[in-house]
Structure formats: structure tokens, C-alpha cells
Amino acid sequence: MKRKIGLSAMVIGFAMSLAACSLSEKETARDMDHGKMSMSSNQQTESSSMEMNHESVIPVTMKKATKPMFPVNTKVILKADHMEGMKGAKGEVVEAFDTIAYAVSFRPLSGSDEVITNHKWVVDEEVTPRGAKVGNRVNIQANHMTGMMGADGAVDSAKKTVAYVVDYQPTTGGALIRDHLWMTEDELVKAE
Template identity: 40%
Template structure:
């Protein structure tokens, strides 16, 4: 009887030990799975962080390259003897605007010979010119930051309404994005309106009094900045 009780006790102990071993193994397995899951999560997080960091570096590098490229372009244009205005190279391939309403009752007409009385740039004052276009639109004097990262351009004359992008009415103090390309590094620049001038707006072709270079379809001049040649 005693022998049977001892055998029974041993069997129960063995079964308990087996169950405890199974629980421990299961716990170890769960722990290993948790560790593996944590490692995967860490790898994913590290990968995402590295990717974001890489993208930021790429954007910064691209921005620096764009600025350097723009400055090189300006230097190249200057070396070629291009005309300058407000410290920026003029676009010598300017074309007449499309979609603007033509002014029919302006003081000066297309084809008329005039003398320029504006001082927007060197070689402009008293230059002989021909009116290339007259449009029914107001003109805006603006301050803007060139896209090449150069100095702020102050009191630039002129741009018209279709060359400015802004929310709400165009008036003095309004922040704008410049759409004009009269000069290199002007298009896309951020700025603000300084002054609004009543139209019409004139486009002229003139010969620079300093360099003798011909500026075709120069934008823009006000009626008060032109004088008829008698």
C-alpha cells in the first residue's frame, strides 16, 4: 500500500514538473516572439527615420544647387553684356503680352515715336523709343525677393495685374507672388505691392543711351513717362 502511494506521489510530481516545464517553455517562446517583434519595429522605425533624413538632405542639396545654378546664369548673362535693372539681368527676349485688353483711347498709339522720361535703369532716360503696345490695365510698383537668394529689390517699376498672384484685391501692402519674367530670377518671387498707378500701360522698344543696345518690348511704362517727339 505504501509502495502504491509512493508511486502515485511520484507520478503526480512528474506530471506537475512536466506542466511547469511546458509553461516555462511557452513563456520563453512568447518572450522570444516579443523580442523579434520589437526588433522588427525598431528596424522599420530606423528605416523610416533614415529615409526622412535622406529626403531632407536631398531637398536642401537641390535648393543649394538651384541657387548656385541661378547665380552662375546671372554671371554668364552679365559677362555677355546683357542689360541690368534693379541689380538683375534683363530678359532680352520679351514678347508682347497675350490676353490683355488693348487701350483704344490712350495718348500714345502703337508705332508712335517717343522719348522716355523714366529712370528705371541706366540708359533709359531720354532714350528714343517706339510704342509697341498699349493696354488697358493698372500698373504696380513692388518690392520682391529674387529667387536666386539675392538682395531684396525695392520699388520695382512696373508690373501689371496679370503678372501678380494674390488673394483678394490688388492694393498697396498686399503680399503677392510675381509671375512676370521681365528679368531673370523674378518669376516666382515673393513680394508686396508698394504703389498702384492708373493705366494705360505701355510696352516700348528703345535703344539704351549708354550701351546702344536695343531693348525690344520693354515692360512697362506709364503714360507720364513718355513724351511725344514732334
């Protein structure tokens, strides 16, 4: 009997890990050239060495934006500085989704003792419970950075918005960043 229970637990665990690693239709081979990039100082604690992961998957439950300010293929300039080389970078909108965007604070599961504060952005489809309010505790189901997936965190801010996926060329040089998750409408301006 113990052997059957153990085998069942292994099968369930394996199935859950496969489900967590499944790819959305948006994930393609072009995403494989994404490197890791250091976060800017406003997105981390001063001594943080956390790295962004540009191979994150768009949740399959996301709803396409009905009236985005910046439709797909719009050329934009990034105003936010989530990461080094982002502010002022030229980019292009790849996807746009209606959602709630959260800034969250959390302790990474990668063994680090530091707390990441005010990380922008995690969307409603990447947290449980959904529909969180400022101050609520959430479990983060996103892999935007090392140690984020499965981490417990707190909502620092929340806003109903259009969340954008963008490709952009860092102002610091280097390779084009593809499918960066997430930018909000107030963090973009149409390129002239």
C-alpha cells in the same frame, strides 16, 4: 500605385512648365536679339547686380488700350530711368494696354539675399491675386529680371493706367532694346 502617382505628378509638372513657357502671339523671332541690361540705381538696392530680361512675354489676357495717349507707332522720348541708358532715350510704342501697374518689392528666387525695392512695373495680369492694393502680398508671374518669376512680393504702389511696350535706343549706345515691358503714360513724351 506609387508609380502611377509619381508618373502623374511628373506629367502635371511638365505640363505646367510648358504652360509657363508658352509664347504669346506678340513674341516673335525679333525678340531673340534682346540682351540683358543693368538696372539703374533707383530700381535696385545699392549693391544689386540684378539684370533685366528683355525676353519677357506679354500675358495673353492683356486688353488693348481703347484710348492710349500714345498709339502704336508713336515716336516717344522716355522720361523714366528704370535702367541705365533709358532716361532721354528715343523710342517707339509697340503695344498699349489698359491695366493696373504695380511697383513691387521682392526677394529674387535666384539665390540672392538682397531685396529689390520699388521695381517698376508689373501689371495686374502678372500677379496673383489680381486687383492688389498697396501693402498687399502678391506672387509675381513675370520674368522681367533674373529670379522674379514666382517670387512673392509686396505692392509699393498701384495705379490704373495704360501700360506701354516700347522699343528704344539706349542713350549709352549699344543695341536697340525691343519690347521693353512696361512704361506708363507719365513716363513718356511724344517726340517732336
